[in-house]
Amino acid sequence: MxxxxxxxxxxxxxxxxxxxxxxxxxxxxxxxxxxxxxxxxxxxxxxxxxxxxxxxxxxxxxxxxxxxxxxxxxxxxxxxxxxxxxxxxxxxxxxxxxxxxxxxxxxxxxxxxxxxxxxxxxxxxxxxxxxxxxxxxxxxxxxxxxxxxxxxxxxxxxxxxxxxxxxxxxxxxxxxxxxxxxxxxxxxxxxxxxxxxxxxxxxxxxxxxxxxxxxxxxxxxxxxxxxxxxxxxxxxxxxxxxxxxxxxxxxxxxxxxxxxxxxxxxxxxxxxxxxxxxxxxxxxxxxxxxxxxxxxxxxxxxxxxxxxxxxDCEDDMVTVTEGMKAASVNETEAGNKGIVFDRVTFSYNKTEANLKNLSFSVKKGEMLGVIGATGSGKTTLAALLMRLVDVDEGRILIDGRDVRSFEKKELREKFGVVFQNDTIFEDSIFENVRMGRKLNEEDIEKALVYAQADEFTREKEQSEGAMLDIKGANLSGGQKQRILIARALAAHPDFLVLDDSSSALDYRTDSRLRRQLKEHFRDTTTIMIAQRISSVMHADHILVLEDGEMIGYGTHEELMESCEIYQEIIRSQTGADYKSGTEYGAGADHRLGVEYGHGEEGERGGYEKRKGEGRYADPSGGLSASL
CATH class of the missing domain: 1.20.1560.10 (ABC transporter type 1, transmembrane domain)
Structure with missing residues (x-):
């Protein structure tokens, strides 16, 4: 007082x-x-x-x-x-x-x-x-x-x-x-x-x-x-x-x-x-x-x-000068453009660690897929990367700099992000994408195209107007996610974090979205957090988390050979047996089809269209169905 x-x-x-x-x-x-x-x-x-x-x-x-x-x-x-x-x-x-x-x-x-x-x-x-x-x-x-x-x-x-x-x-x-x-x-x-x-x-x-x-x-x-x-x-x-x-x-x-x-x-x-x-x-x-x-x-x-x-609440996340480089990060990695997690440990309650001794690196323009069970620490990883919370031990480097050495505004302007259960505001579609940033109409329209949202947003403008209800109550789950993705893409960020952002998208839309990311955001470093194996299997690196620990890291092929948890996720979502030659991209079945935004038709992952028919794996039951 x-x-x-x-x-x-x-x-x-x-x-x-x-x-x-x-x-x-x-x-x-x-x-x-x-x-x-x-x-x-x-x-x-x-x-x-x-x-x-x-x-x-x-x-x-x-x-x-x-x-x-x-x-x-x-x-x-x-x-x-x-x-x-x-x-x-x-x-x-x-x-x-x-x-x-x-x-x-x-x-x-x-x-x-x-x-x-x-x-x-x-x-x-x-x-x-x-x-x-x-x-x-x-x-x-x-x-x-x-x-x-x-x-x-x-x-x-x-x-x-x-x-x-x-x-x-x-x-x-x-x-x-x-x-x-x-x-x-x-x-x-x-x-x-x-x-x-x-x-x-x-x-x-x-x-x-x-x-x-x-x-x-x-x-x-x-x-x-x-x-x-x-x-x-x-x-x-x-x-x-x-x-x-x-x-x-x-x-x-x-x-x-x-x-x-x-x-x-x-x-x-x-x-x-x-x-x-x-x-x-x-x-x-x-x-x-x-x-x-x-x-x-x-x-x-x-x-x-x-x-x-x-x-009077003091900022508990002040900007600090860069500390000494940890022994596990060499000078070459520290100077690379991209992301480096160096022996990162974090706990919300400061007693039980939510992430334990996490170390990996992602170069500029690469995509990291993060997969794991609920509560394994996937969202916490994204929060640490954007410095919504601070690490307890270790450090995180962005383009060779500790994230704690950035001003918060400077750091977060580098990111485009879609969180789990993200918010749609009671405003126009354009303003929900713009979010007060200096973006012109062309930037927003392109972002809507990239996010596969241009078709239904155009229809809304022509029929009932482009105004959205609170929390996007007048949109379907997939439409909300596409507008949120457009918001993340609109400013062409250096780093893109998609936290379970395609869970409500059908496989065809998901495939087209990732194709757009590959074509138009080649220099953007992407963190794709997902429950669905099909969303991350095409990534340059895949991080498998369990109880906050990294139990697998590598490409899809490497994890298929070395990580039992990853193999278990494959089996639970598709029913495929990696040993029998019916895994993704192998054997005659091609359970998820062909194109998942990675290479030309015929490569692993994605939607297959043969003579007007397509098939996709059902993540909930490992079944196939016709599109």
Whole structure:
């Protein structure tokens, strides 16, 4: 919260000072009205001067108009300062969120970051606005009211002063207890947002499995937790208003009794008693405003701490100078254009390694296929390559440089990437491919052609327009993947990472896509991560992972001879027996046909078309089917 006040409000100190001055004058005008009323009742009316009555009546009207005008101006200035300061806070918070590492994002959790950007910034906005409005006016009315009552009648004012310390004690005690409760409420709200986000995203799965009642019960549990936290916080803070009302009303009763006694004794006047009761009402309203402000401040302090936690989060992936070359990488390899993994070890939880002692190299323009079971570390390899996370041991070289020596923007501009479960945004097809980069229309159209997406995107433009729904809900799985691939290809990257990006493509489209990659991206170093053997068998190198360890590395032919796991994958996906001569490209069967984007028709891999018929292996069952 200190950072918000000292940094984000600093540029507005001048405007806030002017607003405070205007608010001060308006509040003083409010305080003058009861004083003038008392003077008119006790001095002007008994004198019987109609001219004096009109004069002082005009003074009261002038004070009223001035108070209204100044308060409106000050409130408008306060609203502008609050909205502009919050806009900057929200901008910086969003920018910092965008630059958090994957580890930091997982630590905060995405629902919590969403809550900080929305609910927490709203609470801070309310606090900044209220402090400028009530934070100035209420104390002025409170202190000014006490001063004016002391000037009118010190004896009656002393009755009021007896109540003030008790009120201050109650406000302090309740606020001290309420602040932690609001922190718990925010944490519960994070869990609530998390559950709602997951259920809305997975609503089709929930319906398909008829788990609506199960999810409703989960929702009710989290909802009840939020309600309980909210009730505890609100019930605690709800003590303030009744307690203050009771104390101030008791004080008012004391003032009336004491005032009546003093008027009867001739030591006070009726006008002063009326003015005193007006001031007491002003003081009561000021105290009520302060109590409401304490509630807002409690929320804002809890929210401000959560915002500051993100803003103060230091970059855990700083750019470093290149370290010493490891013994396993010679000078020739280190100087090569391409990718080198040098004894790389990484763990997400820092206890159990997700990748272990991984070493290999891929030259510029070559393709590396990465295959392995789910959880074997394929996606982690891509994250390390793009420095979304940092290695624990070893290093990764890009064109002879350690990835940690690049500025993040410089490094990631070298890549075109399609992640698993990547995102389609609610925007046009062209903007989903462009993604804010300096790409012209021709670049985007070519990328759509290369990605085999030009045909259906052209139809969309002609029929229903080129706008896409959130997460590409109006696209099929294969259409989404082709747009995502076009996005990765559009800037002609030096390095292309395709993480299971063709799983929803039919074999013919897959074959055509890889043919386009070979023809138009010869100088692009490609990392092809896949579950399907047909997607990687044509690669220059194939890396086989199991439980984070490299158990095979080489060409398709080499792995067919040396890697049992690779042979097992072949058998499980195609039913082919490498020993009997029916493996890919060998024997008479040619289970996946001919062309898979590698050489002319007749070479291994790919789609075969003979006399209008084609056959492909079914990865799920090892069967063949006619296209």
């Amino acid at each position: 200190k950072k918000i006040i000292s940094i984000y409000l600093k540029p507005y100190y001048g405007r806030m000072g002017i607003g405070f001055a205007i608010k001060f004058i308006g509040s003083v005008m409010d305080l003058c009205i009861p004083w003038v009323l008392a003077y008119v009742i006790d001095n002007v009316i008994p004198a019987g001067s109609l001219k004096q009555i009109y004069l002082w009546g005009g003074v009261m009207v002038f004070c009223s108009l001035l108070a209204v005008a100044f308060n409106i101006i000050a409130n408008r200035m306060a609203s502008r300062v609050a909205s502009e300061a919050t806009q900057i806070i929200r901008h910086d918070l969003f920018a910092r969120t965008m630059y958090l590492s994957d580890r930091q994002t997982d630590s905060f959790t995405k629902p919590s970051l969403i809550s900080r950007l929305t609910t927490d910034t709203y609470n801070v906005n309310q606090m900044i606005g209220r402090i400028q409005r009530l934070g100035v006016r209420a104390p002025i009315l409170l202190v000014g009211g006490i001063i004016f009552t002391m000037a009118l009648d010190p004896v009656l004012a002393s009755v009021l002063l007896l109540v003030i310390p008790i009120l201050a004690f109650v406000m302090t005690a309740v606020s001290r207890k309420g602040m932690p409760l609001y922190r718990k409420l925010q944490e519960a709200a994070d869990k609530f947002v998390c559950l709602v986000r997951e259920d809305i995203a997975g609503i089709r799965v929930i319906k398909a499995l008829s788990k609506m009642d199960y999810e409703k019960n989960k929702f009710d549990g989290v909802n009840q937790m939020v309600i309980t936290c909210e009730r505890n916080a609100e019930q605690t803070m709800a003590v303030l208003n009744p307690a203050m009302n009771m104390l101030l009303n008791l004080g008012l009763v004391g003032v009336i009794l004491a005032g009546a006694y003093r008027v009867n004794a001739g030591t006070s006047e009726v006008g002063k008693i009326l003015a005193f009761m007006t001031y007491f009402t002003i003081i009561l309203n000021a105290m009520m405003s302060i109590s409401r402000m304490f509630v807002i401040i409690n929320k804002a302090v809890a929210s401000g701490a959560r915002i500051q936690q993100v803003l």
